[in-house]
Amino acid sequence: MTTGFFWDERCFWHSGGNYSFMLPAGGLVQPGGGLPESPETKRRLKNLMDVTGLLAELDTPKSDPVTRADLLRVHPADFLDEFEKTAKAGGGETGMRAPYGPDGFDIATLSAGLAKNALFHVLDGAHQNAYALSRPPGHHCLPDWQNGFCLLANIAIAVEVAIAQQKASKIAVLDWDVHHGNGTEAIFYDRADVLTVSVHQDRNYPMDTGAFADRGEGAGAGFNLNVPLPAGTGHKGYMSALNRLIIPKIRAFQPDVLIIACGFDAAAFDPLGRMLASVETFREMTRAVMELASEVCNGRLVMVHEGGYSEAYVPFCGHAVVAEMAGSDIDAPDAFKETLIKRQPDARFDAYLDGIIAEMVATL
Numbered sequence: 001m002t003t004g005f006f007w008d009e010r011c012f013w014h015s016g017g018n019y020s021f022m023l024p025a026g027g028l029v030q031p032g033g034g035l036p037e038s039p040e041t042k043r044r045l046k047n048l049m050d051v052t053g054l055l056a057e058l059d060t061p062k063s064d065p066v067t068r069a070d071l072l073r074v075h076p077a078d079f080l081d082e083f084e085k086t087a088k089a090g091g092g093e094t095g096m097r098a099p100y101g102p103d104g105f106d107i108a109t110l111s112a113g114l115a116k117n118a119l120f121h122v123l124d125g126a127h128q129n130a131y132a133l134s135r136p137p138g139h140h141c142l143p144d145w146q147n148g149f150c151l152l153a154n155i156a157i158a159v160e161v162a163i164a165q166q167k168a169s170k171i172a173v174l175d176w177d178v179h180h181g182n183g184t185e186a187i188f189y190d191r192a193d194v195l196t197v198s199v200h201q202d203r204n205y206p207m208d209t210g211a212f213a214d215r216g217e218g219a220g221a222g223f224n225l226n227v228p229l230p231a232g233t234g235h236k237g238y239m240s241a242l243n244r245l246i247i248p249k250i251r252a253f254q255p256d257v258l259i260i261a262c263g264f265d266a267a268a269f270d271p272l273g274r275m276l277a278s279v280e281t282f283r284e285m286t287r288a289v290m291e292l293a294s295e296v297c298n299g300r301l302v303m304v305h306e307g308g309y310s311e312a313y314v315p316f317c318g319h320a321v322v323a324e325m326a327g328s329d330i331d332a333p334d335a336f337k338e339t340l341i342k343r344q345p346d347a348r349f350d351a352y353l354d355g356i357i358a359e360m361v362a363t364l
Contacts, residue, residue, distance in 0.1 A: 003326040004121050004130035005058040006114040007046055011135040012039035014107045016099035016149075017091060024099070035099070036272055036309040037149040041264075042135050044311055045318040054323055054330045059127065063117040065109035066157055070116065073160035074153050074187060079144045083108075083151070095146025100136070108151040111136055115304045116158040122300050123167040123257060129290070129301040129325050131262075137306045139181040139261045140206070148179065148205060155259055155304050156187045159194060162257075169193060172255035174246060175200070176238075176285065177263025177306040178273035180210030180226065184261065190218040195225075195253045199241055201266070201275055202228035212360055225249050227360065230353065234276035234344040235284075237353045238266070242285055244361055247292050257300040258293045264308030264317045268340055272309050276343055279334035283320040290325065301325070312336075 016035045018025040025031035049055040071080055084105040086092045091101040100108070111134040118130035138154030140147040155173055162168050173188075175181035175198040188194040200210055216224035227241050250258065264282065266275040286303075293301040303321065308314040319332040334340070345353070 001126070001128040002059045003322070004118060004127035005055065005060050005133070005322065006063050006118045006130060007060070007133035008063060008110055008114065010107055011111050011114070011133070012043050014039070014104065014136050015101040017101055019099065022097060035149070037136070037307070038311075039135065040311045041308050041314040042133055042305065045315040046133060048315040048319050048332055049322065052319065052330050052332050054319065054326070054328055057326055057328050057330070058322070061117070061121065063110070063114050065106070065113040066116055066161075070112070070157055070161050071109070071152065073164060074156050075143050083146070097148050098141075098146035098151055100151055104151060108136055112138065112152045112154040112157045115154040116161060118304065119158045119162055119257070119259065119302050120167065122302050123162060128299050129293075129303075131303045131305070131322050131325060133305050135305065137263075138304075139175055139177060139184050139306050140179070141183045142186055147183065149307070150183060153183050153187060155261055156184055159259070163193065168256040170253065170255045171195075171257055171259060172250045172253055173197065173259045173261060174250065174289065175261035175263070175306070176266065177261055178265040178270065178275055179205040179263070179307060181261055182206050182209040185209070185214070185224055188220065189216055189224060190220040192219045192223050195223050195250065195255065197225045197227070197246055197249060199227040199229065199238070199246060201233070201273055202230055204273065223253075225364075229275070230356065231274035232276060232345055232349060233353060235278055235281045236350055237345070237357075238277055238281050239284060240354065240357050242288055244357055245364065247288065249364070250292060251296055254296050257297050257302065258289060260289060260301070260303045261306045262303040262321065263306035264314045267308065267310065267313050267317050268343060269310040269313045269336070270308065272307070276340070276345065278337070278340045279316050279320045282317045283324050286321045286324040
């Protein structure tokens, strides 16, 4: 079975309006520059796959938006009504750091549809694995509050519909975006049928969530795992956290399918992260979770695109992930490899980080 790649040009047309980095233009904030969450990182990933020939090796089905019934499994009606009304009136911001234009609602439902369709194709056996190039992202969005560029809870919607339609009974979500997956965590925090795992830069965003001590509550106690890592963590640290903490947790859960909230903002050069992951980090993490999926859920693996704001570097990281998923020999060599080798943490930092991870392992 081929790897599915779900994308839509309209997702590249989502706009947050007249911003300069994180602030709306006006007063002393000069217009121009735009939000860090721009279409270019995603478009350039797809373009790179076109140029290398990787995209031609994938199946690229058309995808439909999620339905209102799908949305209501996560988001209340008044939230959806206000979002759609504001978008039709020209756009605005009904949450925090998550602005949108007049097409914001429609494009957001399409972005969530990419995630849902990728998951359903894998669960139905049409693809062994699949990648959804979703935009806008979703992992910060709460049921009734948009946050951090995220307008709808893309992965959570897909998960809820899949469980409701009895396509899966246990689903694991691993979020390796540099920012804590607070929205996904909150939606499933008291649930035992969805394991949520987030590995992220400690106290980056949001600053008040993502603690290792937060394990879930009620029926969900023990079914949430946060792995906050210090700024400066590089390849060795990420692989250590994955192999010593995350993979054993998911293996014990034995999910029917594994979903990755695939952000690339843990990569070096990202303006919104302070980590030092590389193309090889994402390639090896993908290889590791594919082996895990083969062991616990017949290889069923879905990647849903989240953050990543370096237009120069995200395409190389994403290309490595998709090529690994597809078992392709087509490579886009890391143009920044030599620079990153010099920037990886030294032995003292590695020893410090090893102590942090060892403490987590001991108390998990």
